[in-house]
Amino acid sequence: MTTLTYLGHSAFLLEADGTSVAIDPFLTGNPRASHTADEIAPGTILLTHAHQDHLGDTVPIAKRTGAKVIANAEIGYWLESQGVEGATPANHGGTVAFDGGTVKFVPAWHTSSYRHGEELIAAGVPSGLVVRFGGNTIYFAGDTCLFSDMKLIGEEGLDVAILPIGDHFTMGLKDAARAAGWLGAKTVIPCHFNTFPPIEQDPNEFKRLVEQHPNMTCVVLDPGAALDL
Numbered sequence: 001m002t003t004l005t006y007l008g009h010s011a012f013l014l015e016a017d018g019t020s021v022a023i024d025p026f027l028t029g030n031p032r033a034s035h036t037a038d039e040i041a042p043g044t045i046l047l048t049h050a051h052q053d054h055l056g057d058t059v060p061i062a063k064r065t066g067a068k069v070i071a072n073a074e075i076g077y078w079l080e081s082q083g084v085e086g087a088t089p090a091n092h093g094g095t096v097a098f099d100g101g102t103v104k105f106v107p108a109w110h111t112s113s114y115r116h117g118e119e120l121i122a123a124g125v126p127s128g129l130v131v132r133f134g135g136n137t138i139y140f141a142g143d144t145c146l147f148s149d150m151k152l153i154g155e156e157g158l159d160v161a162i163l164p165i166g167d168h169f170t171m172g173l174k175d176a177a178r179a180a181g182w183l184g185a186k187t188v189i190p191c192h193f194n195t196f197p198p199i200e201q202d203p204n205e206f207k208r209l210v211e212q213h214p215n216m217t218c219v220v221l222d223p224g225a226a227l228d229l
C-alpha cells in the first residue's frame, strides 16, 4: 500500500514499504504547509521545476538526509553546484529509477526560473512527472496549462492525477477538469490553490466538475491529510 500525504500547495509525500518520496517540497514560507522541512526525511525528492514554490526546501532537506534529487538537467546541474550529492539531472521522455520506484519526465507548459541573489536565472523547462511507486502510477502535472498531449500522458495508465487548479499561473477549475477527462485517472486530486490570493479557488467546485466524468473520483485533501492508495 502507498500512502500519499498532502503537505500543502504542490508538495506531496509518498510512502510505501519503508521508502518515501517528496515532490516539490516547498514548506518554509508556505502558509499552508502541514510540516516543516525538518519533519520530513525522504529518500528521494522529485522536482517539476525551479520556481521557489516548488524547489522550496530541496537543498537543505537533501543535504540533511542525502536524498537523491531528480530534476530537469539545468536544475540538476545547479543542485550539483550547490553541493547536493544526490542531484540527478534528467529530461523529458526519460525514466529514472529511485529507491522504490521510477519517474518519467513529461512536458508541462509553464516556465522554470529561480532567483540567485539579484539575478533571475532560467532553469531549463518545466516537467510533469509520471511516478510509478508502491504499485500505483501517479501523474503530478506540476504547473501547467491545459495541453492536448495530456491524452498521451493518459496512455501511461494512470491511477491518480494530481492537477493544479489555482488559475492565474496554471490551469483553473474548468481546464483542469477537462485535463482530468483526457488523463482518465480513477482518482483526481487538486493542488496549487488557496496558498496565495491570486490562486484562491473553490476545490469543491472542481470536484463537482471532475465527477461529471464517469467513474472518476475527486479527493480534496487538506494540508496534512493522507490518502491510502
Ligand code: NI
Pocket (backbone or CB within 6 Å): 049, 051, 054, 110, 111, 143, 169
Ligand atoms: Ni511555477
Ligand code: MN
Pocket (backbone or CB within 6 Å): 051, 053, 054, 143, 169, 192
Ligand atoms: Mn507554482
